[in-house]
Amino acid sequence: MTREEYTQLAKNSESFKGMDKDLQEKVLKAEGDVMEHYISIFTDENKLLNEAYKAFVQDNENILTSFKRNIKNIQATKLKEAENSAVQADTKQAEELLKGINDV
């Protein structure tokens, strides 16, 4: 990893952003094994957070999908209610018609 790549890796790191200035400077100036140590920390962090992010977005997506499903369920419920209401109205109307016929 080049120095530029290392610097970029560090600057993209959430943990690096949270460090105080002195520590940030120390990290950016690191060499050899120490630099390798930080690379491993930042790389692990990236991997961890990438996976976390995927899970995060997936959960958001699941919530939206669930919302969509719930809307469909409500629609179905409303339609069912409308059907029942219409059937009851028609039945009543039919009964009245029958009553009228019988009366005749």
Add this chain to the structure above:
Amino acid sequence: MKTQMFIKKNLFFFPSRLVFQTGGEAPQSAWEQEVKKVEQKAVENPQAYENADKAFDEAKAALKTLKDTAAKEHPDMMHGKPNLEDLHNEAQRKLEANKDNFKRILDYSKRKVELSQNDGPLTRYESTVEVKGPEDVSKLLDDQAKLTDFDKMAKSAGDLTVVKEDLARLNVDVRLNNIKFYLNQYYLETSLNDNKVLKGIKDGTDKRPPETQFSDLYAMKAKWERFQRSGFQGVGADIMAEHVTNGLAIVRDIDDLFKENPASRALAASKRLDDISAWLKNYSKTVDTASFLVGPTKILADGAFNKGEYEDAADLYEKAIKECEAHMPQNLEAGNAERLAAIREEYPKYMAAYDNYGRLSQEAFAPDHAPVSNRIQDQQTIWSKAFKGFDSTVLIQPVSNENLQAALAAIKSITVACNEAVPALQAKIALNGRLKDSGLKVEDLVATDDKYKIYLEGGNFNLTSGNFGAAQRNFDAAFTVVANAEEKKRAQERRVA
């Protein structure tokens, strides 16, 4: 007939309308397209974790669009229970919870790295005294992360931190217990040996010259009297009380022997006074402190001895010995036996130091304090604070770098036991993790397999007593019991299904 046809016609009409509205794949509505957009965005922008708020806002906006579109297309859904508004609020609450959870992961990640960056006690401990423990802790954490899917890990991120903190505390406990164990063993063995010597002198099987025998008795008596004086307050007092009783019995036996053999006692006292005087002279280099301090007393004692007044002579020699001892630098006597004596005498301070260390470590790890970087103290500072005033050759004197190094060396030797303890602790933590994941309760296992309790208790006992290899084996065996119980549970579930 006309009416029947009307009803038939209308009843058939409604189901066909229902199928049309809800069955099959209807063309995508505007809000369905919004969902697709969100899904697509997630794939295209994997780096968006850098801004969880932004991702959350996007999802929230998509949710609102879905709601608005649905409300526009189906205004009747805004009424009744549950209505569109309720559903929207519930979904939004879930999105917020999801964001909070993700932020906890971010915080955990930061904290994990921060711990590493700041050379917390565990890390520094590792670098100072070559403890394998912290590496094992990290490995343990990493292994757990690999073993668990990320969602699960996110939920247990707090637990993992707790594991690390617990391990640190356990390390302190184990070291403490190890010292207690060592001292317990030491006093047990010492009292057995001393009683053996006493028996040999009493029954005549000890064929050494009387002055040598009584010299030993003097040393033994002094040792047990020091031990008695040291008090043993606080940690360790329980296990030491019995040894104090044993020691006092030994001292009484020695006093009886002294009364029965005043000449031998006086000779031994004289020899001991000579030894201590020589040591003091060597220590002070330029001034014959012993001659200066006890010269007159010694002359009187020698005179009494020469007149055959052995008891008076012995009393005078002992008086001189006490004067010398009072002026000897504490715990700087040479030789292994004296080093052990020093450890014994310093034991209360040692235990206090460990208590202090434990307290400081726990403070350093305690949750809900201000930033970790401020909380975690330099390990060496902790040790030097904890061991201030503790002579560790244990040789330490306050403010001396040499003594600090000696203390660290002593700590290192104690830490060897800690290294051995780590695999056992890992086995215990892994066992707890397995039990937690399996959803099994300890009571379930004890009810179905008594071995579990035996293994677990054996593991805990061995961990406390310092037999870490046995502890690890016990926990591994308990692990197997849990695995078997899990298998049984699964088989039962399969049968039920």
